[in-house]
């Protein structure tokens with residue numbers, strides 16, 4: 001195990017998973033996708049989850065985000081244990097307290113960029129923080145594209161819309177699932193830089209699943225899964241140091 005992330009040691013974790021187990025199926029054919037994961041994410045930390053194929057990355061993110069139910073263990077988001085929530089409360093928690101960025105952007109095609117960014121807040125009945133909206137739109141460089149439909153935007157611009165949408169309500173945590181998987185490397189670098197700056201400057205907590213050591217190196221911390229267990233972590237990673245650990249894990 002690496003050292004704890006020093007810049008955040010004095011802040012309580014935003015998300016805490018304890019003894020997290022996820023078994024798909026049962027009996028002989030059951031798959032133990034998570035096998036007792038303990039992990040904390042502190043406020044303003046940008047963390048990447050990595051590991052070999054099938055190690056449980058997606059399962060961990062889906063459980064942490066309340067998109068899938070854990071078999072046992074607890075997941076605290078602030079003071080809420082989301083493993084104890086009913087479906088309706090879980091839906092509300094996802095809507096009000098968690099942001100999502102997916103590989104496939106997930107924008108509504110008939111809405112402009114601006115309306116896509118605002119929609120979740122409008123559905124939740126939140127007052128729009130116009131200053132934050134303006135700040136985010138300017139930082140991601142979407143000012144000139146706000147009245148465009150997604151189909152008329154490049155992949156990178158569409159992902160910026162998705163990131164702006166996720167960040168607008170200042171959720172307690174943003175989960176990003178391969179956010180640069182559909183982007184060329186230059187555009188991907190821009191999105192990752194923005195995610196990193198959001199963590200540093202807006203103190204936005206971000207957890208990202210990726211296969212790409214170059215993408216993971218934008219995070220300040222990388223946690224490694226193998227066979228459903230958290231087996232290693234790196235602070236201040238470089239693409240090379242991440243790659244070295246991965247090669248070691250896959251050996």
Ligand SMILES: Nc1ncnc2c1ncn2[C@@H]1O[C@H](COP(=O)(O)OP(=O)(O)OP(=O)(O)O)[C@@H](O)[C@H]1O
Nearest residue numbers: 024025031033051052053054055056057058059060
């Ligand atoms: N819905 C499911 N039903 C049964 N088994 C599943 C299901 N989802 C995942 N698994 C199994 O759980 C294990 C962990 O899968 P998961 O998708 O979380 O890994 P991953 O690290 O995200 O993999 P990859 O890098 O290939 O996307 C694998 O053995 C997988 O086959």
